[in-house]
Amino acid sequence: MNRFLPLALGLTLLPGFAAAAPRVIPGFATPESVLIDGDRRYVSNIGTTLDPLAKDGDGFISSLGADGTLIDRHAFPADGTTLDAPKGMAITGGRLYVADIDRVIGFDIATGIRGFEASLPAGGPSLANDLAATGDGALLLSDTLRGAVYRLDPATRGWTLLTDAIPGANGIVYDAATRAALVAGLGADFSGGDLYTLPEGGPARRVEGGPHGILDGLARLPDGRLLVSDWIALSPPTPGRLLLLRPDGTDPTPLDLGIPILGPADFGAAADGTLWIPATLGDAVVVAPPS
Template sequence: MKIYLKQLFLGVATAAVLYGCSPQKTEEVVEETVAETKTPTLTLLWETADSLFTNESVLFDDATGTIYVSNIEGQDPLQKDGKGSIAIISKEGKILNPAWVTGLDAPKGMAISKGKLYVTNIDELVEIDIASAQVSNTWKVEGAEFLNDVAAHNGTIYFTDMNTGKVHSYADGAIATVSEGHASINGIAVSADGTIFGLDGSGLKKWNADGTATVINSNVTGGDGLVILGDGNFIASRWQGEIWFANDSTQTLMLDTKAAESNTADIGYNAAEKIVYVPTFFKNKVAAYKLDY
Protein backbone atom coordinates (compact mmCIF):
# COMPACT_ATOMS: atom_id res chain seq x y z
CA MET A 1 0.00 0.00 0.00
CA LYS A 2 2.83 2.41 0.79
CA ILE A 3 4.45 1.65 -2.56
CA TYR A 4 1.14 2.26 -4.30
CA LEU A 5 0.65 5.62 -2.56
CA LYS A 6 4.17 6.66 -3.43
CA GLN A 7 3.62 5.82 -7.11
CA LEU A 8 0.30 7.63 -7.04
CA PHE A 9 1.94 10.74 -5.54
CA LEU A 10 4.70 10.69 -8.15
CA GLY A 11 2.13 10.34 -10.90
CA VAL A 12 0.10 13.29 -9.66
CA ALA A 13 3.23 15.45 -9.24
CA THR A 14 4.40 14.65 -12.76
CA ALA A 15 0.97 15.53 -14.17
CA ALA A 16 1.00 18.80 -12.25
CA VAL A 17 4.40 19.70 -13.68
CA LEU A 18 3.25 18.92 -17.22
CA TYR A 19 0.00 20.81 -16.67
CA GLY A 20 1.88 23.78 -15.29
CA CYS A 21 3.87 24.05 -18.52
CA SER A 22 0.88 24.04 -20.86
CA PRO A 23 -0.80 27.44 -20.19
CA GLN A 24 2.11 29.36 -21.76
CA LYS A 25 1.33 27.93 -25.18
CA THR A 26 -2.39 28.58 -24.66
CA GLU A 27 -1.70 32.23 -23.77
CA GLU A 28 0.48 32.68 -26.86
CA VAL A 29 -2.31 31.37 -29.09
CA VAL A 30 -4.83 33.71 -27.47
CA GLU A 31 -2.50 36.69 -27.89
CA GLU A 32 -1.99 35.92 -31.56
CA THR A 33 -5.75 35.57 -32.10
CA VAL A 34 -6.44 38.92 -30.42
CA ALA A 35 -3.79 40.65 -32.53
CA GLU A 36 -5.34 39.30 -35.74
CA THR A 37 -8.84 40.54 -34.84
CA LYS A 38 -7.86 43.92 -33.44
CA THR A 39 -10.34 46.69 -34.24
CA PRO A 40 -8.72 49.71 -35.96
CA THR A 41 -9.07 52.93 -33.93
CA LEU A 42 -8.30 56.64 -34.12
CA THR A 43 -7.28 58.58 -31.00
CA LEU A 44 -7.26 62.39 -30.99
CA LEU A 45 -3.79 63.89 -30.46
CA TRP A 46 -4.32 67.61 -31.07
CA GLU A 47 -6.26 70.26 -32.96
CA THR A 48 -5.06 73.51 -34.49
CA ALA A 49 -6.62 76.87 -33.72
CA ASP A 50 -9.84 77.43 -35.68
CA SER A 51 -8.35 79.94 -38.09
CA LEU A 52 -7.72 77.76 -41.15
CA PHE A 53 -10.81 78.92 -42.97
CA THR A 54 -12.71 76.23 -44.86
CA ASN A 55 -9.72 73.89 -44.96
CA GLU A 56 -10.34 71.15 -47.50
CA SER A 57 -7.15 69.09 -47.76
CA VAL A 58 -4.07 68.20 -45.71
CA LEU A 59 -0.82 66.85 -47.17
CA PHE A 60 2.09 65.50 -45.13
CA ASP A 61 5.47 65.66 -46.88
CA ASP A 62 7.38 62.51 -45.90
CA ALA A 63 10.68 64.02 -47.07
CA THR A 64 10.62 67.17 -44.93
CA GLY A 65 7.89 66.64 -42.33
CA THR A 66 6.06 69.73 -43.59
CA ILE A 67 2.26 69.71 -43.34
CA TYR A 68 0.39 71.69 -46.01
CA VAL A 69 -3.26 72.74 -45.67
CA SER A 70 -5.42 74.03 -48.53
CA ASN A 71 -7.97 76.65 -47.50
CA ILE A 72 -10.94 77.60 -49.65
CA GLU A 73 -11.66 80.56 -47.33
CA GLY A 74 -15.30 80.79 -48.38
CA GLN A 75 -18.63 79.00 -48.45
CA ASP A 76 -18.58 78.16 -52.15
CA PRO A 77 -16.04 75.55 -53.37
CA LEU A 78 -16.56 76.74 -56.95
CA GLN A 79 -16.19 80.48 -56.50
CA LYS A 80 -13.31 82.20 -58.28
CA ASP A 81 -12.60 84.92 -55.76
CA GLY A 82 -8.82 84.76 -55.26
CA LYS A 83 -9.24 84.22 -51.51
CA GLY A 84 -7.92 80.66 -51.42
CA SER A 85 -4.58 79.86 -49.80
CA ILE A 86 -2.11 77.21 -48.68
CA ALA A 87 -1.03 77.19 -45.02
CA ILE A 88 1.75 75.33 -43.21
CA ILE A 89 1.29 73.78 -39.78
CA SER A 90 3.73 71.97 -37.49
CA LYS A 91 3.67 68.33 -36.39
CA GLU A 92 2.52 69.61 -33.00
CA GLY A 93 -0.49 71.43 -34.43
CA LYS A 94 0.84 74.99 -34.47
CA ILE A 95 -0.03 77.21 -37.43
CA LEU A 96 3.41 78.21 -38.69
CA ASN A 97 2.36 80.17 -41.76
CA PRO A 98 -1.36 80.75 -42.44
CA ALA A 99 -0.66 82.34 -45.83
CA TRP A 100 2.32 80.49 -47.30
CA VAL A 101 0.76 80.88 -50.77
CA THR A 102 -2.23 83.12 -51.47
CA GLY A 103 -4.29 84.31 -54.44
CA LEU A 104 -5.88 80.95 -55.26
CA ASP A 105 -9.61 80.46 -55.73
CA ALA A 106 -10.85 77.26 -54.08
CA PRO A 107 -7.80 74.99 -53.68
CA LYS A 108 -8.49 71.37 -52.82
CA GLY A 109 -6.31 68.27 -53.29
CA MET A 110 -2.50 68.44 -53.23
CA ALA A 111 0.48 66.29 -54.19
CA ILE A 112 4.27 66.79 -54.34
CA SER A 113 6.60 65.86 -57.18
CA LYS A 114 10.14 67.03 -57.97
CA GLY A 115 10.11 70.05 -55.67
CA LYS A 116 6.68 71.24 -56.79
CA LEU A 117 3.37 71.27 -54.98
CA TYR A 118 0.44 70.56 -57.30
CA VAL A 119 -3.01 71.82 -56.31
CA THR A 120 -6.41 71.60 -57.99
CA ASN A 121 -8.15 74.96 -58.27
CA ILE A 122 -11.71 74.44 -59.61
CA ASP A 123 -10.93 74.05 -63.32
CA GLU A 124 -7.14 74.25 -63.36
CA LEU A 125 -4.05 72.55 -62.00
CA VAL A 126 -1.69 74.89 -60.19
CA GLU A 127 2.03 74.24 -59.78
CA ILE A 128 3.79 75.87 -56.82
CA ASP A 129 7.57 75.97 -56.50
CA ILE A 130 8.13 74.88 -52.90
CA ALA A 131 11.53 76.54 -52.49
CA SER A 132 10.27 80.00 -53.47
CA ALA A 133 6.63 79.61 -52.36
CA GLN A 134 5.53 81.04 -55.70
CA VAL A 135 3.05 79.81 -58.31
CA SER A 136 5.29 78.59 -61.13
CA ASN A 137 2.67 77.41 -63.60
CA THR A 138 -1.05 76.98 -64.16
CA TRP A 139 -2.79 74.63 -66.58
CA LYS A 140 -6.42 75.06 -67.55
CA VAL A 141 -8.13 71.69 -67.94
CA GLU A 142 -10.52 71.56 -70.88
CA GLY A 143 -14.09 70.79 -69.83
CA ALA A 144 -13.21 70.70 -66.13
CA GLU A 145 -15.95 71.56 -63.64
CA PHE A 146 -14.94 70.44 -60.12
CA LEU A 147 -11.32 69.30 -59.92
CA ASN A 148 -10.68 67.72 -56.55
CA ASP A 149 -8.16 65.20 -55.24
CA VAL A 150 -4.55 64.78 -56.44
CA ALA A 151 -1.90 62.04 -56.30
CA ALA A 152 1.63 61.77 -57.72
CA HIS A 153 3.67 58.81 -58.95
CA ASN A 154 7.03 58.81 -60.74
CA GLY A 155 6.63 62.36 -62.07
CA THR A 156 3.03 61.99 -63.21
CA ILE A 157 0.27 63.90 -61.42
CA TYR A 158 -3.19 62.31 -61.29
CA PHE A 159 -6.30 64.30 -60.35
CA THR A 160 -10.07 63.83 -60.34
CA ASP A 161 -13.05 65.85 -61.53
CA MET A 162 -16.02 65.08 -59.28
CA ASN A 163 -18.62 66.60 -61.61
CA THR A 164 -17.50 65.08 -64.90
CA GLY A 165 -16.45 61.69 -63.47
CA LYS A 166 -13.00 61.88 -65.08
CA VAL A 167 -9.47 61.13 -63.95
CA HIS A 168 -6.84 63.37 -65.54
CA SER A 169 -3.06 63.28 -65.57
CA TYR A 170 -0.29 65.78 -66.01
CA ALA A 171 3.20 64.92 -67.21
CA ASP A 172 5.86 66.75 -69.22
CA GLY A 173 3.72 69.84 -69.73
CA ALA A 174 0.67 68.01 -71.04
CA ILE A 175 -2.76 67.31 -69.57
CA ALA A 176 -4.51 64.07 -70.55
CA THR A 177 -7.65 62.16 -69.56
CA VAL A 178 -6.78 58.79 -68.07
CA SER A 179 -10.27 57.43 -67.39
CA GLU A 180 -13.90 58.53 -67.29
CA GLY A 181 -17.37 57.35 -66.30
CA HIS A 182 -16.80 57.42 -62.52
CA ALA A 183 -19.80 59.11 -60.87
CA SER A 184 -18.83 61.61 -58.16
CA ILE A 185 -15.21 60.48 -58.11
CA ASN A 186 -13.10 62.28 -55.54
CA GLY A 187 -10.31 60.60 -53.55
CA ILE A 188 -7.38 59.18 -55.49
CA ALA A 189 -4.14 57.43 -54.49
CA VAL A 190 -1.39 55.56 -56.34
CA SER A 191 0.53 52.61 -54.91
CA ALA A 192 4.28 52.09 -55.21
CA ASP A 193 3.80 49.81 -58.22
CA GLY A 194 1.70 52.44 -60.03
CA THR A 195 -1.76 51.00 -59.40
CA ILE A 196 -4.40 53.73 -59.19
CA PHE A 197 -7.11 53.56 -56.53
CA GLY A 198 -10.10 55.88 -56.24
CA LEU A 199 -13.31 56.63 -54.37
CA ASP A 200 -16.55 57.30 -56.20
CA GLY A 201 -20.27 56.64 -55.94
CA SER A 202 -19.76 52.90 -56.44
CA GLY A 203 -17.17 52.56 -53.67
CA LEU A 204 -13.44 51.94 -53.40
CA LYS A 205 -12.04 50.86 -56.75
CA LYS A 206 -8.75 50.09 -58.46
CA TRP A 207 -7.65 50.49 -62.05
CA ASN A 208 -6.49 47.43 -63.95
CA ALA A 209 -3.63 47.23 -66.43
CA ASP A 210 -6.06 47.38 -69.37
CA GLY A 211 -7.55 50.68 -68.14
CA THR A 212 -10.74 49.21 -66.71
CA ALA A 213 -11.66 49.71 -63.05
CA THR A 214 -12.80 47.12 -60.49
CA VAL A 215 -14.76 47.94 -57.32
CA ILE A 216 -13.00 46.25 -54.39
CA ASN A 217 -15.31 47.57 -51.65
CA SER A 218 -18.85 48.65 -52.52
CA ASN A 219 -19.75 49.76 -48.99
CA VAL A 220 -17.37 52.71 -48.66
CA THR A 221 -19.06 54.95 -51.22
CA GLY A 222 -18.79 58.66 -51.90
CA GLY A 223 -15.39 58.99 -50.25
CA ASP A 224 -13.28 62.15 -50.10
CA GLY A 225 -9.71 61.38 -48.97
CA LEU A 226 -7.93 58.08 -49.62
CA VAL A 227 -4.78 56.66 -48.01
CA ILE A 228 -3.07 53.40 -49.00
CA LEU A 229 -1.80 51.63 -45.87
CA GLY A 230 -0.44 48.54 -47.59
CA ASP A 231 -1.32 44.83 -47.33
CA GLY A 232 -4.63 45.60 -49.03
CA ASN A 233 -5.76 48.06 -46.36
CA PHE A 234 -6.93 51.66 -46.83
CA ILE A 235 -8.25 54.67 -44.94
CA ALA A 236 -11.15 56.48 -46.59
CA SER A 237 -12.84 59.65 -45.40
CA ARG A 238 -16.31 60.91 -46.19
CA TRP A 239 -16.80 64.68 -46.17
CA GLN A 240 -19.95 64.44 -44.04
CA GLY A 241 -17.90 63.34 -41.01
CA GLU A 242 -16.76 59.72 -41.31
CA ILE A 243 -13.40 57.97 -41.53
CA TRP A 244 -13.26 54.29 -42.45
CA PHE A 245 -10.66 51.53 -42.33
CA ALA A 246 -11.35 49.31 -45.34
CA ASN A 247 -10.09 46.47 -47.50
CA ASP A 248 -11.63 44.19 -50.11
CA SER A 249 -13.77 42.28 -47.60
CA THR A 250 -14.46 44.45 -44.54
CA GLN A 251 -14.86 48.04 -43.41
CA THR A 252 -14.74 49.61 -39.95
CA LEU A 253 -16.04 53.06 -39.05
CA MET A 254 -13.23 54.56 -36.93
CA LEU A 255 -14.49 58.13 -36.59
CA ASP A 256 -17.96 59.68 -36.78
CA THR A 257 -18.14 63.45 -36.21
CA LYS A 258 -21.47 64.12 -37.94
CA ALA A 259 -23.26 64.92 -34.68
CA ALA A 260 -20.66 67.61 -33.95
CA GLU A 261 -21.10 68.93 -37.52
CA SER A 262 -17.37 68.54 -38.02
CA ASN A 263 -16.45 67.46 -41.54
CA THR A 264 -13.73 65.01 -42.50
CA ALA A 265 -12.55 66.14 -45.91
CA ASP A 266 -9.36 65.17 -47.80
CA ILE A 267 -7.18 63.57 -45.11
CA GLY A 268 -3.39 63.49 -44.92
CA TYR A 269 -1.22 60.71 -43.47
CA ASN A 270 2.13 60.44 -41.70
CA ALA A 271 3.03 56.81 -42.38
CA ALA A 272 6.11 56.69 -40.13
CA GLU A 273 4.14 57.75 -37.04
CA LYS A 274 0.72 56.47 -38.15
CA ILE A 275 -0.98 59.84 -37.75
CA VAL A 276 -4.05 60.88 -39.75
CA TYR A 277 -4.53 64.61 -40.33
CA VAL A 278 -8.18 65.61 -40.76
CA PRO A 279 -9.32 68.91 -42.33
CA THR A 280 -12.63 69.82 -40.68
CA PHE A 281 -13.80 72.26 -43.38
CA PHE A 282 -16.38 74.57 -41.75
CA LYS A 283 -14.86 74.02 -38.28
CA ASN A 284 -11.75 75.79 -39.66
CA LYS A 285 -9.17 73.57 -37.97
CA VAL A 286 -7.08 70.48 -38.57
CA ALA A 287 -7.30 67.56 -36.14
CA ALA A 288 -4.59 64.89 -35.77
CA TYR A 289 -5.43 61.31 -34.80
CA LYS A 290 -3.19 58.37 -33.93
CA LEU A 291 -4.07 55.29 -35.97
CA ASP A 292 -3.89 51.91 -34.25
CA TYR A 293 -4.61 48.78 -36.26
Protein backbone atom coordinates in the same frame (compact mmCIF):
# COMPACT_ATOMS: atom_id res chain seq x y z
CA MET B 1 -13.04 60.87 -24.30
CA ASN B 2 -16.73 60.47 -23.49
CA ARG B 3 -17.18 56.70 -23.47
CA PHE B 4 -20.74 57.05 -24.81
CA LEU B 5 -19.68 59.06 -27.87
CA PRO B 6 -18.74 56.04 -30.02
CA LEU B 7 -22.18 54.55 -29.36
CA ALA B 8 -23.89 57.80 -30.24
CA LEU B 9 -22.03 57.98 -33.56
CA GLY B 10 -22.35 54.29 -34.32
CA LEU B 11 -18.57 53.80 -34.36
CA THR B 12 -16.37 50.91 -33.33
CA LEU B 13 -13.07 51.25 -31.50
CA LEU B 14 -10.26 49.50 -33.39
CA PRO B 15 -6.72 48.83 -32.21
CA GLY B 16 -4.20 51.43 -33.27
CA PHE B 17 -6.45 54.47 -33.40
CA ALA B 18 -7.83 57.11 -31.04
CA ALA B 19 -6.44 55.68 -27.79
CA ALA B 20 -5.32 59.22 -26.95
CA ALA B 21 -7.54 62.27 -27.15
CA PRO B 22 -7.56 63.93 -30.57
CA ARG B 23 -6.28 67.48 -30.92
CA VAL B 24 -8.28 70.17 -32.70
CA ILE B 25 -6.35 72.93 -34.48
CA PRO B 26 -8.69 75.87 -35.29
CA GLY B 27 -8.23 78.94 -37.44
CA PHE B 28 -8.60 77.67 -40.99
CA ALA B 29 -10.97 78.81 -43.74
CA THR B 30 -12.96 75.81 -45.02
CA PRO B 31 -9.98 73.43 -45.03
CA GLU B 32 -10.28 70.71 -47.67
CA SER B 33 -7.04 68.76 -47.83
CA VAL B 34 -3.99 67.92 -45.69
CA LEU B 35 -0.77 66.82 -47.37
CA ILE B 36 2.07 65.41 -45.26
CA ASP B 37 5.64 65.90 -46.47
CA GLY B 38 8.31 64.96 -43.96
CA ASP B 39 7.99 67.31 -40.99
CA ARG B 40 5.57 69.65 -42.80
CA ARG B 41 1.82 69.52 -43.14
CA TYR B 42 0.15 71.57 -45.85
CA VAL B 43 -3.54 72.49 -45.55
CA SER B 44 -5.55 73.79 -48.50
CA ASN B 45 -8.24 76.34 -47.62
CA ILE B 46 -11.19 76.87 -49.98
CA GLY B 47 -11.90 80.29 -48.47
CA THR B 48 -14.34 82.06 -46.20
CA THR B 49 -17.38 80.13 -47.49
CA LEU B 50 -17.89 76.55 -48.65
CA ASP B 51 -18.14 77.27 -52.36
CA PRO B 52 -15.88 74.82 -54.20
CA LEU B 53 -16.55 76.45 -57.58
CA ALA B 54 -16.19 80.13 -56.66
CA LYS B 55 -13.47 81.97 -58.58
CA ASP B 56 -13.10 84.55 -55.84
CA GLY B 57 -9.34 84.52 -55.23
CA ASP B 58 -9.63 83.93 -51.47
CA GLY B 59 -8.13 80.43 -51.31
CA PHE B 60 -4.74 79.66 -49.79
CA ILE B 61 -2.48 76.92 -48.45
CA SER B 62 -1.24 76.87 -44.85
CA SER B 63 1.99 75.31 -43.55
CA LEU B 64 2.27 73.56 -40.17
CA GLY B 65 4.98 71.69 -38.32
CA ALA B 66 4.75 68.04 -37.35
CA ASP B 67 3.68 69.10 -33.85
CA GLY B 68 0.79 71.14 -35.24
CA THR B 69 2.48 74.52 -34.83
CA LEU B 70 1.28 76.99 -37.44
CA ILE B 71 4.31 78.08 -39.48
CA ASP B 72 2.54 80.21 -42.08
CA ARG B 73 -1.23 80.51 -42.49
CA HIS B 74 -0.80 81.88 -46.03
CA ALA B 75 2.30 79.94 -47.13
CA PHE B 76 1.06 79.71 -50.72
CA PRO B 77 0.66 81.78 -52.82
CA ALA B 78 3.61 83.83 -51.59
CA ASP B 79 4.16 85.86 -54.74
CA GLY B 80 1.06 88.04 -55.09
CA THR B 81 -0.89 85.56 -57.21
CA THR B 82 -4.20 84.04 -56.10
CA LEU B 83 -5.94 80.72 -55.60
CA ASP B 84 -9.70 80.33 -55.86
CA ALA B 85 -10.84 77.11 -54.16
CA PRO B 86 -7.75 74.87 -53.70
CA LYS B 87 -8.34 71.24 -52.80
CA GLY B 88 -6.15 68.15 -53.23
CA MET B 89 -2.36 68.47 -53.35
CA ALA B 90 0.70 66.47 -54.38
CA ILE B 91 4.45 67.03 -54.40
CA THR B 92 6.83 66.03 -57.15
CA GLY B 93 10.00 67.56 -58.58
CA GLY B 94 10.33 70.15 -55.80
CA ARG B 95 6.90 71.61 -56.52
CA LEU B 96 3.71 71.64 -54.51
CA TYR B 97 0.84 71.09 -56.93
CA VAL B 98 -2.78 71.88 -56.06
CA ALA B 99 -6.11 71.27 -57.82
CA ASP B 100 -8.04 74.53 -58.18
CA ILE B 101 -11.49 74.17 -59.84
CA ASP B 102 -10.46 73.91 -63.52
CA ARG B 103 -6.68 74.03 -63.34
CA VAL B 104 -3.61 72.69 -61.58
CA ILE B 105 -1.21 75.20 -60.03
CA GLY B 106 2.38 74.43 -59.03
CA PHE B 107 4.48 76.34 -56.48
CA ASP B 108 8.21 76.06 -55.85
CA ILE B 109 8.34 74.75 -52.29
CA ALA B 110 11.55 76.57 -51.41
CA THR B 111 10.47 80.02 -52.62
CA GLY B 112 6.67 79.89 -52.70
CA ILE B 113 6.75 81.23 -56.24
CA ARG B 114 4.16 79.98 -58.68
CA GLY B 115 5.95 78.33 -61.59
CA PHE B 116 3.30 76.13 -63.18
CA GLU B 117 -0.30 76.30 -64.38
CA ALA B 118 -2.24 73.92 -66.59
CA SER B 119 -5.94 74.33 -67.38
CA LEU B 120 -8.06 71.21 -67.66
CA PRO B 121 -9.12 70.12 -71.15
CA ALA B 122 -12.25 71.75 -72.55
CA GLY B 123 -15.46 69.81 -72.08
CA GLY B 124 -17.87 71.59 -69.78
CA PRO B 125 -17.86 72.43 -66.06
CA SER B 126 -15.17 70.77 -63.98
CA LEU B 127 -14.30 70.33 -60.32
CA ALA B 128 -10.63 69.41 -60.06
CA ASN B 129 -10.55 67.69 -56.71
CA ASP B 130 -7.63 65.45 -55.76
CA LEU B 131 -4.09 64.84 -57.00
CA ALA B 132 -1.70 61.90 -56.71
CA ALA B 133 1.94 61.73 -57.82
CA THR B 134 2.83 58.63 -59.85
CA GLY B 135 6.52 58.59 -58.97
CA ASP B 136 7.71 59.20 -62.54
CA GLY B 137 7.01 62.94 -62.50
CA ALA B 138 3.38 62.72 -63.64
CA LEU B 139 0.22 63.49 -61.72
CA LEU B 140 -3.22 61.90 -61.59
CA LEU B 141 -6.16 64.24 -61.11
CA SER B 142 -9.80 63.50 -60.28
CA ASP B 143 -12.56 65.69 -61.74
CA THR B 144 -15.71 65.30 -59.68
CA LEU B 145 -18.21 66.91 -62.05
CA ARG B 146 -16.95 64.98 -65.06
CA GLY B 147 -16.56 61.71 -63.15
CA ALA B 148 -13.11 61.57 -64.65
CA VAL B 149 -9.48 60.83 -63.90
CA TYR B 150 -6.73 62.46 -65.97
CA ARG B 151 -2.99 61.98 -66.20
CA LEU B 152 -1.03 65.23 -66.37
CA ASP B 153 2.56 65.47 -67.60
CA PRO B 154 3.92 68.67 -66.01
CA ALA B 155 6.84 68.78 -68.46
CA THR B 156 4.54 69.16 -71.48
CA ARG B 157 1.33 70.27 -69.72
CA GLY B 158 -0.31 67.45 -71.65
CA TRP B 159 -3.47 65.73 -70.43
CA THR B 160 -4.58 62.13 -70.97
CA LEU B 161 -8.11 61.05 -70.06
CA LEU B 162 -7.90 57.72 -68.24
CA THR B 163 -11.60 57.29 -67.44
CA ASP B 164 -14.85 59.24 -67.24
CA ALA B 165 -16.81 56.41 -65.63
CA ILE B 166 -16.41 57.13 -61.89
CA PRO B 167 -19.48 59.08 -60.70
CA GLY B 168 -18.32 61.94 -58.49
CA ALA B 169 -14.62 60.98 -58.69
CA ASN B 170 -12.89 62.36 -55.60
CA GLY B 171 -10.03 60.96 -53.48
CA ILE B 172 -7.28 59.13 -55.34
CA VAL B 173 -4.20 57.08 -54.40
CA TYR B 174 -1.66 55.53 -56.73
CA ASP B 175 0.31 52.30 -56.26
CA ALA B 176 3.54 52.40 -58.25
CA ALA B 177 4.13 48.67 -57.67
CA THR B 178 0.89 47.63 -59.37
CA ARG B 179 0.67 50.72 -61.60
CA ALA B 180 -2.95 51.13 -60.59
CA ALA B 181 -5.00 53.80 -58.85
CA LEU B 182 -7.86 53.58 -56.40
CA VAL B 183 -10.49 56.30 -56.65
CA ALA B 184 -13.24 57.18 -54.17
CA GLY B 185 -16.49 58.51 -55.61
CA LEU B 186 -19.23 60.51 -53.94
CA GLY B 187 -21.83 59.83 -56.62
CA ALA B 188 -23.04 61.69 -59.69
CA ASP B 189 -25.54 63.70 -57.64
CA PHE B 190 -23.33 63.87 -54.51
CA SER B 191 -25.67 61.53 -52.64
CA GLY B 192 -23.45 58.46 -52.48
CA GLY B 193 -20.72 56.74 -54.46
CA ASP B 194 -18.32 53.82 -54.41
CA LEU B 195 -14.66 52.86 -54.52
CA TYR B 196 -13.12 52.05 -57.91
CA THR B 197 -9.89 50.51 -59.08
CA LEU B 198 -8.24 51.97 -62.16
CA PRO B 199 -5.46 49.76 -63.56
CA GLU B 200 -3.04 51.17 -66.11
CA GLY B 201 -4.53 50.77 -69.57
CA GLY B 202 -7.72 49.23 -68.23
CA PRO B 203 -11.26 50.40 -67.48
CA ALA B 204 -12.34 51.57 -64.05
CA ARG B 205 -14.07 48.85 -62.04
CA ARG B 206 -16.17 49.23 -58.91
CA VAL B 207 -14.71 47.38 -55.93
CA GLU B 208 -17.19 44.70 -54.93
CA GLY B 209 -17.59 44.65 -51.15
CA GLY B 210 -16.14 48.15 -50.88
CA PRO B 211 -17.56 51.22 -49.12
CA HIS B 212 -20.55 53.24 -50.26
CA GLY B 213 -21.14 56.81 -49.15
CA ILE B 214 -20.25 60.43 -49.80
CA LEU B 215 -16.63 59.39 -50.09
CA ASP B 216 -13.85 61.98 -50.03
CA GLY B 217 -10.28 61.42 -48.82
CA LEU B 218 -8.41 58.19 -49.48
CA ALA B 219 -5.04 57.03 -48.12
CA ARG B 220 -3.01 53.85 -47.90
CA LEU B 221 -1.48 53.05 -44.51
CA PRO B 222 2.06 51.69 -44.01
CA ASP B 223 0.65 48.19 -43.40
CA GLY B 224 -1.16 48.23 -46.77
CA ARG B 225 -4.65 48.83 -45.48
CA LEU B 226 -6.73 51.74 -46.75
CA LEU B 227 -8.67 54.53 -45.10
CA VAL B 228 -11.48 56.50 -46.73
CA SER B 229 -13.54 59.35 -45.33
CA ASP B 230 -17.32 59.53 -45.65
CA TRP B 231 -19.34 62.71 -45.07
CA ILE B 232 -22.47 60.51 -44.54
CA ALA B 233 -24.82 63.43 -45.36
CA LEU B 234 -24.52 66.95 -46.74
CA SER B 235 -27.88 68.36 -45.67
CA PRO B 236 -28.32 68.73 -42.82
CA PRO B 237 -24.61 68.63 -41.90
CA THR B 238 -23.90 65.33 -40.17
CA PRO B 239 -20.76 64.12 -38.38
CA GLY B 240 -18.82 62.02 -40.83
CA ARG B 241 -16.56 59.04 -40.32
CA LEU B 242 -13.43 57.26 -41.51
CA LEU B 243 -13.64 53.69 -42.74
CA LEU B 244 -10.78 51.19 -42.49
CA LEU B 245 -10.53 48.87 -45.51
CA ARG B 246 -8.55 45.81 -46.42
CA PRO B 247 -5.71 46.37 -48.90
CA ASP B 248 -8.05 45.46 -51.75
CA GLY B 249 -10.59 48.08 -50.64
CA THR B 250 -13.16 45.68 -49.16
CA ASP B 251 -14.71 45.12 -45.72
CA PRO B 252 -15.27 48.74 -44.58
CA THR B 253 -15.14 49.13 -40.80
CA PRO B 254 -15.77 52.49 -39.05
CA LEU B 255 -13.07 53.92 -36.80
CA ASP B 256 -13.68 55.62 -33.49
CA LEU B 257 -11.83 58.93 -33.76
CA GLY B 258 -13.01 60.08 -30.35
CA ILE B 259 -14.66 63.23 -31.69
CA PRO B 260 -17.41 64.07 -34.19
CA ILE B 261 -16.05 65.66 -37.37
CA LEU B 262 -18.23 67.75 -39.67
CA GLY B 263 -17.03 67.34 -43.23
CA PRO B 264 -14.05 64.98 -42.99
CA ALA B 265 -12.40 65.64 -46.33
CA ASP B 266 -9.02 64.79 -47.86
CA PHE B 267 -7.00 63.67 -44.82
CA GLY B 268 -3.33 62.80 -44.48
CA ALA B 269 -1.84 59.75 -42.71
CA ALA B 270 1.63 60.19 -41.17
CA ALA B 271 4.19 57.40 -41.03
CA ASP B 272 3.51 56.85 -37.32
CA GLY B 273 -0.22 56.35 -37.90
CA THR B 274 -1.32 59.83 -36.86
CA LEU B 275 -4.26 61.10 -38.93
CA TRP B 276 -4.57 64.76 -39.96
CA ILE B 277 -8.20 65.31 -40.89
CA PRO B 278 -9.64 68.56 -42.25
CA ALA B 279 -13.00 69.31 -40.63
CA THR B 280 -14.21 71.33 -43.60
CA LEU B 281 -17.41 72.56 -41.97
CA GLY B 282 -15.63 73.31 -38.68
CA ASP B 283 -12.73 75.44 -40.01
CA ALA B 284 -10.34 73.15 -38.16
CA VAL B 285 -7.92 70.26 -38.55
CA VAL B 286 -8.31 67.27 -36.24
CA VAL B 287 -5.14 65.37 -35.32
CA ALA B 288 -6.00 61.85 -34.20
CA PRO B 289 -2.94 60.11 -32.70
CA PRO B 290 -2.31 56.37 -32.85
CA SER B 291 -2.44 54.27 -29.73
